[in-house]
Amino acid sequence: MTVADLVRRNGSDSAIRGRAFLRFDDWSSSHAEFYRESCRWAQMLLARRPRGAPFHVGVLLDNIPEYLLALSGAALAGATVVGVNNTQRGDSLARDIDHSDCAFLVTEPHHLELLAPIRSKLSKISDDRLLLVTRWDATSRSGGSTRPIAATTLEDALGAPEDPLLDLTDDTPLCLVFTSGTTGAPKAVVISHKRMCSTGEYVGGLMRVGRDDTGYIAMPLFHANSQQCGFMPALMQGARLGMTRRFSRSQWLADVRRYGVTYFNYTGKPLAYILTMPRRPDDADNSLRVAYGNEGSHRITAEFAERFGCEVIDGFGASEGGFGFSRSNADPPGSVGRPPDSIAILDENARECPRAHLDAHGHLLNPDEAIGEIVNTAGIGKFEGYYRNEAATRERTRRGMYWSGDFGYKDERGFVYFTGRDLSWIRVDGENFLARPIEDALQRHPSVYLCCVYAVPDVDAGDRVMATLVLAENVSFDGGEFLSFLRSQADLSPKWLPSYLRLARDLPRTATNKPLLRQLQREKFRLDLTDDPIYFHERLHEPYRRFERADYERLIEAFRCSGRAPLLHT
Numbered sequence: 229m230t231v232a233d234l235v236r237r238n239g240s241d242s243a244i245r246g247r248a249f250l251r252f253d254d255w256s257s258s259h260a261e262f263y264r265e266s267c268r269w270a271q272m273l274l275a276r277r278p279r280g281a282p283f284h285v286g287v288l289l290d291n292i293p294e295y296l297l298a299l300s301g302a303a304l305a306g307a308t309v310v311g312v313n314n315t316q317r318g319d320s321l322a323r324d325i326d327h328s329d330c331a332f333l334v335t336e337p338h339h340l341e342l343l344a345p346i347r348s349k350l351s352k353i354s355d356d357r358l359l360l361v362t363r364w365d366a367t368s369r370s371g372g373s374t375r376p377i378a379a380t381t382l383e384d385a386l387g388a389p390e391d392p393l394l395d396l397t398d399d400t401p402l403c404l405v406f407t408s409g410t411t412g413a414p415k416a417v418v419i420s421h422k423r424m425c426s427t428g429e430y431v432g433g434l435m436r437v438g439r440d441d442t443g444y445i446a447m448p449l450f451h452a453n454s455q456q457c458g459f460m461p462a463l464m465q466g467a468r469l470g471m472t473r474r475f476s477r478s479q480w481l482a483d484v485r486r487y488g489v490t491y492f493n494y495t496g497k498p499l500a501y502i503l504t505m506p507r508r509p510d511d512a513d514n515s516l517r518v519a520y521g522n523e524g525s526h527r528i529t530a531e532f533a534e535r536f537g538c539e540v541i542d543g544f545g546a547s548e549g550g551f552g553f554s555r556s557n558a559d560p561p562g563s564v565g566r567p568p569d570s571i572a573i574l575d576e577n578a579r580e581c582p583r584a585h586l587d588a589h590g591h592l593l594n595p596d597e598a599i600g601e602i603v604n605t606a607g608i609g610k611f612e613g614y615y616r617n618e619a620a621t622r623e624r625t626r627r628g629m630y631w632s633g634d635f636g637y638k639d640e641r642g643f644v645y646f647t648g649r650d651l652s653w654i655r656v657d658g659e660n661f662l663a664r665p666i667e668d669a670l671q672r673h674p675s676v677y678l679c680c681v682y683a684v685p686d687v688d689a690g691d692r693v694m695a696t697l698v699l700a701e702n703v704s705f706d707g708g709e710f711l712s713f714l715r716s717q718a719d720l721s722p723k724w725l726p727s728y729l730r731l732a733r734d735l736p737r738t739a740t741n742k743p744l745l746r747q748l749q750r751e752k753f754r755l756d757l758t759d760d761p762i763y764f765h766e767r768l769h770e771p772y773r774r775f776e777r778a779d780y781e782r783l784i785e786a787f788r789c790s791g792r793a794p795l796l797h798t
Contacts, residue, residue, distance in 0.1 A: 230398050230421040231303035234463045236391060239263020244439075244466035251470045251487055252293050259466060262300070264389045269301020271387025276357060277307075278331040284404070286330030286353075287450070288312040288339050290473040294361045294382070295449045296459060298334055303402055303421065306394050310404045311450030313414070314339065315739045322346040325353075328404050328416050328615060332357045334382070337365045337375065344376040356380045398422040404615050405452045407547055416615040417547050419452065423610050427549070428460025434541055434554070435491045435518045437461040442515075444489040445471040446480065447498070448739045452547045457493035457520055475741070477501040481536075484514050494521035496741025499532045499540070500677040501734075504700050512537030523742070525671055526561045544646065549610030550630030562590065562668050563643040564636070570606035573598070573638045578627055584637040584645070589719035592645075595662065598637040599647055604630040654683040655690045656723045669720045670695055673713050675703045678735055680743045684728065684752045685795035687786045692727040696748050696760075698735060705731055707763055707772030728753045729763040729772055752796065755780045 238244045238259040245260035257265070277283055285307050289295045302309045310328040312321070321342060325333065326349065333353050335343065337360065343350070360379040398421045406414040437443070443462045447454040462469045470487030472479065480502050483489065499519070516538045522545065524532070529540040544564040545552030555565035573581045581600040585593040592598065608630040613621045624631055636646045646664065653660040663681035670679045678698035683691035699705065714725055730753070736744040751757040753764070755777060763772040764779070787793040 229425050230396050230400070231300065231402055231424055231460075231463070232394070232396060232421070234425070235263055235266050235300045235303060238463065238466050239266075241466070247439075247466065248468050249462075249466075250293055250296065251468070252472075255293065257293065262297070263391075265297050266300035266304055267389045267391045268386040269297050270304035270392050271390060272385050273301060273305040273307050273332065274392060275387060276332065276385075277305075281331055281352070282329040283307045284310050284328060284330050284332075286310045286312050286325050286328065286333040288314055288333060288335040288343075289361065289449075290314065290336065291445055291449050291454075291471050292336070292361065292364055292473065293471070294334065294363070296469075296471075299403070299449075299455070299459070303396075304392060304394070306396050306400060308401045308404060310416070311406065311455075313406055313450055313739055314342075314448070317342065318345065322349040324406060324414060324416075325350055332359060334359045334361065335379075336361050340376050340379065347377050356385075359385055396421065398425070401612075403452075403455065405450065405455070405547055415617055415620050417452070417549075418612040418615055419455075419549075420612055423549060423612060424456060424460060425464070427456040427610070428464050431457045431493075431520060432461030432464050435461065435520050437465050437467060437491055439465050439467050441465070441490045441517075442468040442470060442488050444484060444487060444492045445469060446475040446483070447493060447495055447741075448474070451495065451740050452549075453493055453495035453521065453740070461491070475501075477505055481505075481511065481514060484516050488515045490515055490517045492516060492519045494519060494524070494741075496523055496737070497678055497735075497743070498741050499524050500528050500698075501741070503528065503531060503535070504677045504698060506701055507535065511535050525668070526559075527671060528677070530557070544644070546632055546634070548624065548630075548632075549612070550624065550632055551604040551609045560590070560639070560643055562645055562665075563639075564646050566641070566643045568606075569642070570604060571644065572603055572605050573600040573636060573644070574603045574605075574631075575600045578603075578629075581637065584639045586639060587719075591719040591721075592637065592665070595637070595660075599635055599662075600637070602632045602634045602636050602644065602646075604632075654681075654693055656686075656693065657690065659721075659723055661721070661724060665719065666693065666695070666724050666726070669714070669717045669724075670697065670726075672717065673710065675699045675705075678743075680735055680745060680748055681726065682745055682749050684749070685787075685792060687783070687790050687792065693724060694728040694730065694748075694753065695726040696730040696732050696735060698732055705761075705763070707765070711765060711771050725765075727764055728775065730758065730760050731763070732760045750798075753780070753783075754796065 249259040249262050250257045285302050287298050299309050355378040358379040359382050361382050402421045403419040404416040443458050445454050445458040518539045520541045522543050524542045529542050533540045543554040553565050553567040582597050584598040608625045638644050647662050666681045667679050676697050681695045684694045686692045736747045762775040764775045765772045
């Protein structure tokens with residue numbers, strides 16, 4: 229089965245074709261209308277298909293209906309959609325478009341300013357292959373806007389509403405999805421029709437999606453999560469979808485009620501962001517039945533389920549598809565679940581790491597030997613390789629196994645604990661430890677919904693621990709109460725106590741809601757780089773107090789005297 233087969237079936241089957249499919253604000257489309265427009269996209273792409281070059285369609289759009297139409301039109305035409313990250317800028321944006329061999333680029337008027345500085349670097353895309361969606365831009369439709377670069381309006385390019393009826397195989401590449409790039413340059417993951425359909429069927433089964441369900445696409449469509457866990461379950465079942473340009477924690481519940489949403493896909497930290505909104509007594513008065521995603525902590529998923537009256541299924545996996553497994557509510561707090569035995573923790577020589585030894589409080593006693601890379605020893609799963617990056621593909625698939633690049637440990641019962649995407653240790657007073665257990669402890673505080681822990685330089689040697697926190701709205705911070713809470717956490721070593729706490733309204737994050745740790749590490753406790761309030765405690769038993777300008781200047785002078793001032797600028 230291909231995605232083209234599903235679009236064609238839904239648009240032709242008398243039991244499905246007239247049913248509502250897609251809603252975007254006040255606009256709506258039936259399955260038949262969606263199929264008709266997808267055919268027009270397919271004809272347009274086929275008429276402009278490049279000779280002797282990959283049939284790749286770059287899509288630089290927010291979450292608007294044209295994104296799904298581009299995906300479905302490309303499926304019918306045998307083309308491959310390249311999901312261009314709309315938060316990239318400059319050379320990084322040009323690199324993604326060029327590296328993925330885009331022969332077309334579909335965008336919106338407000339993204340033209342991003343393309344203008346790099347237009348000369350996009351030599352493969354002529355003006356008639358830079359396609360502009362103006363339907364949702366009132367200024368552009370009226371002719372009142374000035375375009376910084378030339379482009380062809382989409383409505384002038386669309387073809388006839390006729391299905392090309394191509395004979396495609398299910399291993400035809402449908403999408404290139406860039407990794408988030410949190411630990412290096414983004415890589416383009418190849419996703420075929422087969423993988424798109426099989427994952428959509430699997431995730432839809434987990435959420436028990438049926439024809440009368442309604443999904444909600446708020447996560448960015450250039451990411452695999454929205455494509456496979458939002459769009460595909462609805463397409464597989466002939467169900468409905470609501471969508472929004474971009475995720476908004478303040479708008480989320482209103483959209484769930486307006487669209488009658490029954491399932492919601494997420495990636496990163498959106499559940500935590502939603503929970504920072506003030507609680508209302510009618511929060512559970514909504515249609516949501518289930519949420520499915522990854523990277524939600526036990527506390528956050530449990531509170532979300534209770535507050536909004538739904539089930540939360542949190543999984544662990546990667547965009548590459550090398551493996552994936554879900555967590556149950558009965559699993560130990562802090563773990564990401566108990567996978568099959570084939571998911572192992574290996575060292576760099578492919579030897580299985582010893583099981584973790586945990587004390588009575590869950591504190592890891594043997595991190596040096598227990599922590600390793602999380603690997604699928606049974607094979608490479610659904611991973612189909614990186615586009616034009618054979619070296620990275622070989623690295624992921626060495627010895628015939630899928631090496632995730634994620635690190636963790638496994639306890640005696642087989643539960644896996646994720647420690648991070650690299651092994652960046654924090655070193656305080658000669659002791660090495662990881663950030664993840666500290667984050668787990670901080671997030672037990674009822675007012676902390678998001679946190680990021682990282683090393684900042686100490687005046688004399690090694691590191692100090694710093695944490696950036698996002699608290700619930702309308703909550704005031706009490707430095708004495710917070711220190712008392714941390715000291716009551718039996719598994720939080722005194723050396724792990726953050727020396728600095730930054731209170732932010734939001735975390736810098738990728739478009740897929742993953743914290744940008746490198747930005748926080750660069751800004752450190754520097755008051756010249758942030759307006760966020762910072763708290764610190766100077767002595768062991770003193771409460772956290774506000775880090776004022778005079779404190780900052782004394783600290784900077786101390787770094788100068790110790791000869792470690794250059795570390796403040798790295």
